[in-house]
Amino acid sequence: MPQILKFNRRFAASFAAVVLFVCSPARASGASNFDVSNFRGPKMTDLYYVVMRDADAQTMAITSGKLDVLGDIFRAVDVERLEKSGLVDLSMAANFHGFFVTFNTRKFPFDHKVLRQAASQVMDRINWTRDLFSGYAEPASGFIPEISPYFDGDAKALSYDAEAARKRLRDAGWTWNADGRLTAPDGQETPHIKILCPPSSVAATSTEIAILAAEGLSKLGMSAEAQPMDFQTMLARVDERDFDACTNAWSMSRDPDLLYAFYHSSWKDIKGAYNLSGVADDELDAALLSLRNAPDEASAREAAILSQRLLSELVPVVPIYSRYSVAAIRKDWDGVYANDRVTSDNLYTLLSMTPKGAKAGETRPIYWNIPEEIRTLNPLVSGTAYDWTVLGSIYDSLISVNPENFEDMPWLAESWSIETGENGSILTFTLRDGLKWQDGFPLTADDVAFSLEFLKKNEVPRYFDSVSDVERVETDADARTVKVYMSNTSYWHLHNIGGMIILPKHILENVPDWRAWQPTNTRHKAADGSDMTELVGTGPFIFKESRVGEYVHMTRNPFYMLSGGEDKK
Amino acid sequence: MIFRRIGGAALVLLIVVALNFFLFRVMPGDPLSGMMDPKLSAEAKDKIRAMWGLDKPLGEQFFIYVGQMATFNFGMSMTTQRPVWDELRSRVPNTVALLLPALLLSAALGIYLGVKAAVARGSLTEKLVIWSGAVSFSVPSFFVQIVLLMCFAYTLPLFPLRGSSSIPPPVGATAVFDYLWHLSLPLISLVALSFGGWALYIRNMMVKTLGEDYILMAVARGLPKGRVVWNHAFRSILPPVLTMLLLSLPGVVSGAVLTETVFSLNGAGSLLLEAVNSHNYPVAQAAFYIMALLTVLCNLLADLLCALADPRVRLGGEQA
Numbered sequence: 022m023p024q025i026l027k028f029n030r031r032f033a034a035s036f037a038a039v040v041l042f043v044c045s046p047a048r049a050s051g052a053s054n055f056d057v058s059n060f061r062g063p064k065m066t067d068l069y070y071v072v073m074r075d076a077d078a079q080t081m082a083i084t085s086g087k088l089d090v091l092g093d094i095f096r097a098v099d100v101e102r103l104e105k106s107g108l109v110d111l112s113m114a115a116n117f118h119g120f121f122v123t124f125n126t127r128k129f130p131f132d133h134k135v136l137r138q139a140a141s142q143v144m145d146r147i148n149w150t151r152d153l154f155s156g157y158a159e160p161a162s163g164f165i166p167e168i169s170p171y172f173d174g175d176a177k178a179l180s181y182d183a184e185a186a187r188k189r190l191r192d193a194g195w196t197w198n199a200d201g202r203l204t205a206p207d208g209q210e211t212p213h214i215k216i217l218c219p220p221s222s223v224a225a226t227s228t229e230i231a232i233l234a235a236e237g238l239s240k241l242g243m244s245a246e247a248q249p250m251d252f253q254t255m256l257a258r259v260d261e262r263d264f265d266a267c268t269n270a271w272s273m274s275r276d277p278d279l280l281y282a283f284y285h286s287s288w289k290d291i292k293g294a295y296n297l298s299g300v301a302d303d304e305l306d307a308a309l310l311s312l313r314n315a316p317d318e319a320s321a322r323e324a325a326i327l328s329q330r331l332l333s334e335l336v337p338v339v340p341i342y343s344r345y346s347v348a349a350i351r352k353d354w355d356g357v358y359a360n361d362r363v364t365s366d367n368l369y370t371l372l373s374m375t376p377k378g379a380k381a382g383e384t385r386p387i388y389w390n391i392p393e394e395i396r397t398l399n400p401l402v403s404g405t406a407y408d409w410t411v412l413g414s415i416y417d418s419l420i421s422v423n424p425e426n427f428e429d430m431p432w433l434a435e436s437w438s439i440e441t442g443e444n445g446s447i448l449t450f451t452l453r454d455g456l457k458w459q460d461g462f463p464l465t466a467d468d469v470a471f472s473l474e475f476l477k478k479n480e481v482p483r484y485f486d487s488v489s490d491v492e493r494v495e496t497d498a499d500a501r502t503v504k505v506y507m508s509n510t511s512y513w514h515l516h517n518i519g520g521m522i523i524l525p526k527h528i529l530e531n532v533p534d535w536r537a538w539q540p541t542n543t544r545h546k547a548a549d550g551s552d553m554t555e556l557v558g559t560g561p562f563i564f565k566e567s568r569v570g571e572y573v574h575m576t577r578n579p580f581y582m583l584s585g586g587e588d589k590k
Numbered sequence: 591m592i593f594r595r596i597g598g599a600a601l602v603l604l605i606v607v608a609l610n611f612f613l614f615r616v617m618p619g620d621p622l623s624g625m626m627d628p629k630l631s632a633e634a635k636d637k638i639r640a641m642w643g644l645d646k647p648l649g650e651q652f653f654i655y656v657g658q659m660a661t662f663n664f665g666m667s668m669t670t671q672r673p674v675w676d677e678l679r680s681r682v683p684n685t686v687a688l689l690l691p692a693l694l695l696s697a698a699l700g701i702y703l704g705v706k707a708a709v710a711r712g713s714l715t716e717k718l719v720i721w722s723g724a725v726s727f728s729v730p731s732f733f734v735q736i737v738l739l740m741c742f743a744y745t746l747p748l749f750p751l752r753g754s755s756s757i758p759p760p761v762g763a764t765a766v767f768d769y770l771w772h773l774s775l776p777l778i779s780l781v782a783l784s785f786g787g788w789a790l791y792i793r794n795m796m797v798k799t800l801g802e803d804y805i806l807m808a809v810a811r812g813l814p815k816g817r818v819v820w821n822h823a824f825r826s827i828l829p830p831v832l833t834m835l836l837l838s839l840p841g842v843v844s845g846a847v848l849t850e851t852v853f854s855l856n857g858a859g860s861l862l863l864e865a866v867n868s869h870n871y872p873v874a875q876a877a878f879y880i881m882a883l884l885t886v887l888c889n890l891l892a893d894l895l896c897a898l899a900d901p902r903v904r905l906g907g908e909q910a
Contacts, residue, residue, distance in 0.1 A: 073752050073854045077736050081744040082751050253619035253867070260623055271628060279628040293622060293632040388757070394856065397670040404625075404669075482637040486629065536641065536671055569680045570856020572757050 053425040061585035062372030063561045063577050064356070067386040070411055070573040072394045079390055083349055084108050089374075090389045092366035094347040097155060109349040112359035115159065116346045117166045117273040120227070121338040122216070122234050124266050127289070127299040130203075130211045130243075131266065135193040137336040141179045142186035143237035150342040153226050157347060161340035164280065164332045168362050170427050171277040171322060176329035178340050183240045190241065203242035214238060214245035217259065217267035219252045227268045230341055234266070259297055262290070269297065275427040277325040278513045281313045284328075284337060298337035305331045314511050316441045321512040353377050363424040371414065372561055372583060394570040398556055400522060401481050401535045411573050412522075415459075416558035417582075419450050419469070420519035429515075433464070433523060433559065433582075439515045444492060445507040446514045452501040457580035458525050459563045461548030466496035466503040471526035473505065473518070479535055487517040528555050541567060595893060599886045606882040610875050611655050614866075620644065621668050621869040642668055655875065664876035669868060674876045677861060682843055684754055685850075685857040688773050689842040692780035697835055699781065700788020707789065708796030709819055719789055726786025735779045735852040742775060749775040752854035776853045780846065791834070795827040802826075829896040836892040840884040844877070 071088060073079045080099050082088040084106040091109075094100060103109050122144060124131035131137055146160040161167070162177035194206035203211045218224075218231035231247035238245040245266075250258075258264050273279055286301035288294035308328040315321035348364035350357050356373035359365040366389070376385055391407045400412050421432035429437075434450040441447070456464040475481075477488040492506040507514050528545060532538045532555075540556040541564060547553045556564040559582065562575035578584070621642065622635045639645050643654070658664055664674035700723075707719035743749045750756065754772045759765060799805065800823050808818045847859035858877070865873035 069757050071752070071757060072856075074851045074860075075736075075854065078739060078751055078852065078854060081740065085744055085747070085751070087751055251618065253617065253623060253869070256623045256626070257618035260619075269626075271626070273628065282628045282631065288632070291632050293635045295626070295628055397672065399671060402671045480637055482630070482634045482641065485634040485637055486631045489633075537666065539672065568755065568759070568856075570684075570854075571753050571755060574758065 053423050053428070055423050055425045055430075057369075057430065057583065060358070060369045060372045061583055062374075063581070063584070064373060064375050064384070065387050066384045066577045068371070068414070068562050068575040069386055069388050070391045070395075070575070071388050072392075072570055072572060073390050074392055076392075079392070082390070083351060086351070088388045088390050089351050089354060090348070090366050090370070090387065091350075092346070092348040092364060092390065093392055094349060095157075095344075097157060100157070100347060103349050107352075109351055110357060110365065111347060111349050112357075112365040113157065113345045113347050114360065114362050114364045115166075115168045115343065116362075117168070117275070118270065118344045119161055119166060119273055120230070120268070120270045120341045120343070121161075122230070122266060122341060123269055123298050123338045124336075125262065125264050125297075125299060126301075126337055127262060128265075129209060130205060130214075133205065134335060135189060135195070136205075136211075136241075138179060138334075139186040139189045139241055140238060141336045141339045142181060142189070143183050143240045144234055144339045144341065145181040145237065146178075146339075146341045147181065149230060149233050153229055154342065154344070158342045158344045161343045163340060164283075164329050164338070165277045165325075166273050166275070166343060168427060169273075169275045169277060171275075171325040173326045173329040176326065176333040178333060178336065183237075186241060197242045201242050202244065211243050212265075214243055214265045215248040216245060217248050217250060217255050217264050219255060219268075220249040223252055227270070231268050234268075234339075260292055262297075262299065267297070275422065276513055276516055277321075277328065278313055278511075280325070280328050280332070281309045284332060285309045300335055300337035302331065302335055305335060313513070314509065315513075316446065316510045317439065317512055350374075358424075360425060362427065367424065368413070368561070369424065391573075395567065395573060397539075398541050398564065398567070398573075399535075399538050400524065400540075401476075401538065402483065404483065411564075411575075412558075413560070414562040414575060415556060415560045415564060416522035416524070417560050418520050418522055419452075420515075422520075429519070434519065437515065437519060439512065441510050442506065445490070445509040446511060448505040448507070448515055448518055450503050450505075450519070452503070453582060454501065456559060456582060458527075458559055459557045459578050459580060460525075460545070460553050461580060462525070462527055464523070464525070464559055465500040467500065468526045469503045469523055470494040470496050471529065472521070472524045475524070475529055475535075476521075481535065484521060487521055490514065491518070523559070525557050528557055595890060599890055603882060603886055607656065607659050607879065610659075610878050610882070611652055614869065614871055614874060615648065617869070619869060621871065623869070658872075659875070659879055665872040667865075667873050668870045669864070669873075674872050677873060678858070678876065678880075681856060681858045681861050684855060685844075685846075685859065686842055687769075688776055688780070688849075688855065688857070689846060692777055692784065693835075693838055693842055695777070696781045696784035697788050697838075700785040701792050701831070703785065704789040704792025705796055705819060705824060707793040708800055709815075711797065716793075719793060723786035723789040723793075726783055727790060728786075729783070731779070731783050731846075732848045732852055734783055735776075735849060738775060738779050739852060754855055776849050776855060780849060792827070792831070795830070796823060799823045799826055825899070828899045832895050832899060833892040836888040836895070837885070839888045840881050843884060844881055 073082055076096055076099055079088065079091055080102050083091045084103065100111060103111060124137050124140065126132050150158050150160040163172055165172055190203065196204045198204050198210065205211065216231040216234055218227050221228040228247060228249050235245035235247050255267065259267055282288060282295045284296055284300050284305060286306050288296035289299040289301055305328065308324055308331055312321065312324035312328050315324050346364045348366040350365045350370065353376060354374045355377050356370065356375050357365045358367060358369040358373065374387065376383065391410055393405065393407045395408055395411055396405055397403050397408060398411060400416060403409060403412060417433050419432060419434040420437060421430045423430040433452055433456060435453045437448065437450045439446055439448055450469065452466060458464055473488055473491050473494050476484040477491050490507045490509055492508045495504045496502065505518055541554050543555045544552050545555055554564055561578055561581045563578050565574040565576050567573040621644065622639055625635060643651065666672065667674055667677050670677065703719045707716040710716050739751065743751045750772050754769060756768050760768050805818060805823055808822050843858060844862060847863050849855065850857040850860045861873065862877050865877065
């Protein structure tokens with residue numbers, strides 16, 4: 022740890038100074054002036070997603086002009102190097118990452134709520150985060166990301182106060198034996214606690230936090246140690262519920278319904294499910310069920326707040342920190358969009374970026390880094406974030422997320438509504454007028470209906486949770502309105518269905534085996550008779566070609582809904 | 591006797607095939623354990639498990655696997671849903687194109703320098719070979735490669751920073767030169783990192799051999815120095831050199847993970863590492879099976895070549 026502290030402190034000041042200038046001074050509130058019509062594009066005709074794995078090589082490449090956009094920068098040393106070069110603009114944003122210390126509440130001693138509360142008070146998340154991350158992470162105190170519209174600022178984990186923690190235990194009847202070991206009110210001595218964590222070679226800060234957490238527990242009179250182990254072994258142990266405590270990180274989302282997956286008692290003993298702590302509380306269960314089945318936004322918000330407050334009392338996990346995203350873009354580009362929630366490597370930058378000083382219509386390729394090779398561009402089986410970086414510029418969903426306040430925003434659907442019918446929620450989406458697929462064929466409500474029915478019929482695992490409750494889908498004669506009838510009531514159906522990619526019926530209905538479908542290798546005729554691959558969406562860029570492990574080449578979509586019309590045929 | 595060797599090799603291969611299946615299943619976790627995505631329920635994970643046939647009894651999975659190994663039909667990669675053969679085809683040529691020349695060049699350079707150092711004992715040449723060999727043998731590869739990248743691809747941009755082709759790639763004959771240009775710096779780095787081991791090994795063996803009586807006899811007979819060194823001394827150490835060279839060949843296919851990462855090369859090393867880490871059974875099993883096959887074949891070949899190179903070596907006790 023001393024080495025890490027020294028390393029990060031050295032860069033702390035410069036990091037904060039360098040990065041924050043792009044971001045707004047204060048975190049955005051619920052209000053937003055974001056207007057997607059300001060982003061007409063894409064303005065550049067060619068986009069290359071370039072595979073570069075090594076972080077040093079990436080920084081060399083962007084400073085030497087071989088890359089234009091670099092995201093996922095996670096080393097302070099790279100930020101300093103990039104800042105010193107004077108050639109890039111850096112942006113930093115909070116994100117949905119959350120790191121927790123999880124207690125196994127199924128067994129002694131963490132089956133005692135008061136002990137978990139006290140343990141939370143000896144986890145000095147503010148100082149740990151400052152020392153370990155020096156400005157590129159923030160201490161976390163909530164159970165959902167603080168940038169979520171549903172985050173409840175009053176439902177925070179207890180602040181660090183070791184004395185108060187001991188007093189809390191003393192007041193609850195806990196004692197200390199002659200050796201200073203903490204003893205439960207029933208006389209049971211607390212056992213030696215092992216906090217599972219990945220090895221420092223894999224995740225140095227996770228190991229450090231496990232060590233610090235063990236030191237924190239020792240302030241309560243507990244014997245504890247960090248137990249670094251192979252990551253897969255650790256996951257297997259946690260999956261078997263064979264642990265006292267562990268560190269774990271989640272990539273969450275804006276929606277709080279994931280709290281149901283994390284903390285509802287029905288998931289506590291199911292292998293592969295995510296209630297790792299095993300927390301089981303009737304009141305919490307009821308709140309989480311209300312959250313999952315909330316019929317509308319207001320009741321969803323109410324249930325989300327209640328769930329968070331109950332969690333802050335039950336403390337099945339201790340939130341520690343949330344990592345910031347950092348991205349760099351070369352200064353020779355105009356039209357960069359970033360705020361305190363979105364770094365510059367986003368869709369809106371992609372749409373509006375133009376070379377500085379370029380004449381109207383002048384274009385040059387964009388070189389955008391992806392740190393891992395693309396595994397597959399079959400949208401039905403793709404799983405990695407990097408696959409979806411590429412697929413995200415090809416496929417669209419019905420609704421999108423406002424990048425300033427993370428609330429719903431029209432996308433393929435210009436409007437929508439959610440109501441409760443006899444059997445469950447009914448979602449109605451009205452598509453924008455004049456939508457076209459990248460191959461020139463029109464996108465209609467039939468495509469939406471087909472997408473949902475295809476995914477449900479085939480039980481495509483990646484989309485199974487979103488469509489499993491779809492009862493039926495109806496389209497209106499105007500070919501722009503689609504009604505989705507769900508078999509139960511939940512406000513989150515709107516985000517699950519509305520946020521899902523829409524696939525072209527005219528292509529997918531001819532795919533013999535969706536598992537083995539290689540859309541980049543199979544071709545079809547576009548509306549104008551030209552030859553195109555089957556990787557066809559509605560997004561701003563069209564797949565052109567890829568070389569495995571090297572790059573993916575995309576070209577501008579002339580039919581894109583935000584292209585401004587000048588290219589449309 | 592050659593049939594006995596072949597029989598032994600087949601037995602080794604069978605054991606490897608069985609271990610190849612069971613070791614991956616004994617390892618903690620499974621292909622699903624790394625999927626910690628709160629948006630992917632336990633039920634959805636079960637669907638994925640079924641899609642990959644992991645819900646079948648282990649015995650049934652084993653028989654399917656044995657059939658695949660026997661027919662060289664390795665199935666589909668769990669992460670890309672592409673045939674494993676396609677995965678290997680897209681990676682192995684790059685790896686072989688880099689590692690085979692690297693092996694041959696580093697062996698040739700190491701052998702030459704090792705022999706030179708042994709012949710010139712106590713000289714500056716020997717000291718230089720020992721020092722450079724020790725440095726080459728002991729420095730961390732990623733450090734050397736990053737320094738080379740910084741010096742010759744960034745500060746002095748003589749070589750490309752990444753990959754095995756320019757973006758966009760050139761067409762025609764230029765593409766061949768472009769490919770070779772991209773492989774140059776990784777190749778130089780690998781030769782620089784590998785020749786030392788060869789040089790030190792050869793020098794040690796040659797020093798010992800040059801002190802033998804039959805070498806003294808050859809010198810006393812007035813044979814030219816070059817003939818004594820290469821035809822007499824070096825020939826006598828040829829069998830272990832050949833064995834070492836041939837047993838290095840399977841490594842040419844398995845790749846060099848760090849080199850591939852630093853130079854962003856699309857090779858078999860990172861495929862193998864990722865397959866093991868993510869429990870991508872079809873890819874990992876196929877890759878290890880092929881490597882085992884190559885190792886067994888190279889071992890057989892080494893036995894045969896040793897017999898050819900050294901008349902004292904005979905297969906299966908012919909001397910008796």
